[in-house]
Amino acid sequence: MDELVRREVKNIEPYEPGKPIEEVERELGIKAVKMASNENALGPSLRAVAAIKSALGKINLYPDGGAHYLKNLLAEHLKVRKENVILGNGSDEIIRIITETFLNEDEEVVFAEPGFIIYRLAAVVMSGKCVSVPLKNYTHDLEAMSQAINERTKLIFIANPNNPTGTMVNADKVASFMKRLPENVVVIFDEAYYEYVDCNDFPETIDYVKNGRNVITLRTFSKVYGLAGLRIGYGIAGEKFIGEMNRVRQPFNVNSLAQVAARAALEDKEHVRKSRRANSEGKEFLYQEFTRMKITYVPSQANFVLVDVGMNADKATERLIKEGIIVRSMRMYNLPNFIRVTVGTEEQNEKFIKALRKVEMVAAGFSLREKESTDCL
Numbered sequence: 001m002d003e004l005v006r007r008e009v010k011n012i013e014p015y016e017p018g019k020p021i022e023e024v025e026r027e028l029g030i031k032a033v034k035m036a037s038n039e040n041a042l043g044p045s046l047r048a049v050a051a052i053k054s055a056l057g058k059i060n061l062y063p064d065g066g067a068h069y070l071k072n073l074l075a076e077h078l079k080v081r082k083e084n085v086i087l088g089n090g091s092d093e094i095i096r097i098i099t100e101t102f103l104n105e106d107e108e109v110v111f112a113e114p115g116f117i118i119y120r121l122a123a124v125v126m127s128g129k130c131v132s133v134p135l136k137n138y139t140h141d142l143e144a145m146s147q148a149i150n151e152r153t154k155l156i157f158i159a160n161p162n163n164p165t166g167t168m169v170n171a172d173k174v175a176s177f178m179k180r181l182p183e184n185v186v187v188i189f190d191e192a193y194y195e196y197v198d199c200n201d202f203p204e205t206i207d208y209v210k211n212g213r214n215v216i217t218l219r220t221f222s223k224v225y226g227l228a229g230l231r232i233g234y235g236i237a238g239e240k241f242i243g244e245m246n247r248v249r250q251p252f253n254v255n256s257l258a259q260v261a262a263r264a265a266l267e268d269k270e271h272v273r274k275s276r277r278a279n280s281e282g283k284e285f286l287y288q289e290f291t292r293m294k295i296t297y298v299p300s301q302a303n304f305v306l307v308d309v310g311m312n313a314d315k316a317t318e319r320l321i322k323e324g325i326i327v328r329s330m331r332m333y334n335l336p337n338f339i340r341v342t343v344g345t346e347e348q349n350e351k352f353i354k355a356l357r358k359v360e361m362v363a364a365g366f367s368l369r370e371k372e373s374t375d376c377l
């Protein structure tokens with residue numbers, strides 16, 4: 001059996017998604033709060049929910065493979081042409097479409113580490129070579145990424161803001177990086193958290209697309225729009241790139257309910273505004289509490305925060321689960337003492353902080369006891 005499977009597939013480390021809330025509730029018999037996957041804590045736009053309800057009677061039909069209405073709306077919203085837009089079953093799928101479209105065997109894919117794990121997966125599956133560049137001060141080191149480019153480099157992924165650190169690179173840094181970028185390299189700016197950014201010098205990467213550069217900008221309906229469960233994201237690129245990627249894309253990759261919901265969510269400006277405000281207020285509250293607890297965190301431009309819990313992150317995560325809070329351990333990202341917590345509602349944030357205090361106190365108690373017992377030796 002083993003020899004039937006492609007070599008590349010064996011090199012893939014399976015992606016470990018956040019623990020589903022139902023599983024935790026079933027196992028522990030308690031009500032749990034999921035703050036692990038950077039979803040919108042306020043829920044979906046109610047206009048999107050209503051649009052889904054009214055489209056339910058038509059799910060016997062295949063979706064519009066060209067997503068005519070949604071693409072038109074996105075084009076208007078982004079001030080690009082419809083031909084500059086590609087839709088995916090989540091931006092995850094577009095990342096896969098990109099490596100399938102552009103990456104030849106042994107060509108190199110540059111990305112930052114710690115960074116979003118899907119880039120590696122998408123590269124490995126196409127027999128590409130991964131070149132990871134360490135973050136500097138939790139932020140993309142664009143200088144080092146430029147230096148990592150050689151004649152075999154084909155793709156560069158830049159998550160901005162970055163997951164799992166929440167940091168961003170600004171317009172000036174991106175501009176000098178783009179100046180040095182060779183013609184035969186494609187840069188993907190993955191802007192899954194774009195709508196949460198509240199910094200004035202965030203780069204307008206779609207302008208690079210408009211100026212004919214080899215750039216693909218990715219965005220998603222999974223975060224601020226609250227539609228993660230429907231799986232819908234989009235990419236913006238030159239017409240030629242989109243044409244080539246459309247050859248690889250499955251014809252009906254985005255389902256009909258996702259298409260109508262995305263149209264409604266895009267027009268529900270009030271929901272976006274409320275979500276952004278709740279996120280900023282939630283972050284401020286968490287920062288204050290972390291400071292009070294003398295816990296180090298990385299200030300974030302997204303809807304999650306990377307937190308140094310000062311103890312084994314797997315253990316901290318397990319203990320938090322027992323308190324009904326699901327967060328993400330960052331051990332897999334080589335940050336063994338860090339967790340990543342998604343900003344929740346006011347109530348969820350308070351519950352998380354209460355649970356974290358308990359976990360930290362228990363841990364402090366343990367280390368004190370351990371210290372006392374070694375002192376006696």
Ligand SMILES: Cc1ncc(COP(=O)(O)O)c(C=O)c1O
Nearest residue numbers: 090091092159163192220222233
């Ligand atoms: C940086 C980054 N890119 C892409 C995605 C995937 O988003 P989607 O739900 O659109 O597949 C995520 C999701 O967490 C992410 O953090």
